[in-house]
Amino acid sequence: MSPISQPNPATHTRSKLIESFHVSGFIYYDGALVFDQLAIGKKLTLRREPDNHYDANAIALYYGVHKLGFVPRDSNHTIAKVMDAGYDLFEGVVQQRDPTQHPAQQIRVGIFIIPAAE
16 A cells, blocks of 8 residues: 555535645644644644734644644635635645655645535
């Protein structure tokens, strides 16, 4: 079996992928502590950090209490605006993990729009 886990398209058949990226700052936070738990399909919590002095649109990614890093700056603007307006429309999901890559490239996350309840 390959050490590279690939995305499972069946995981989110009803929700819509709007962004996919490697976690920014992954090597500086708790990613190594929970790496083995970050299986494909694991949900991540998005938390705005509007007072972040490096990026006013910062969105941190958490797995439980563990901060993994951030949505990259070039992918966070619209999501931050929607979150700031009070909408909880997004979920982060682990799409890919590859322990053979440099730590900054080991985890790929997708941001999905949560579908409206039927």
